[in-house]
Amino acid sequence: MDDRVQLYVCENCGRSIHEGEKYQPADDANFCEEHAATLADILAFWEGDVADQSGDAYWPDEFESLEDAQEHVAELRERVARDGADFKPLREA
């Protein structure tokens, strides 16, 4: 029997994420290691979002200003250069 504490459920595959396992928290969802976004995915998302002029962009909810959002994109580019595009930022549950 699996009596480990289930802390989260992967939004993509429904797998249980237990204490001590790696996972990736997103805004209102969590992902298992397999389905976590890579740095390239995250960078592509924010690059597109920051460039979105339609008013439907997410950055105004996440950042104080467009400059802050652009700075985040610049930091992500640096992380891609340092850690690689396929690196998945994970946290331990």
Ligand SMILES: [Zn+2]
């Ligand atoms: Zn999953």
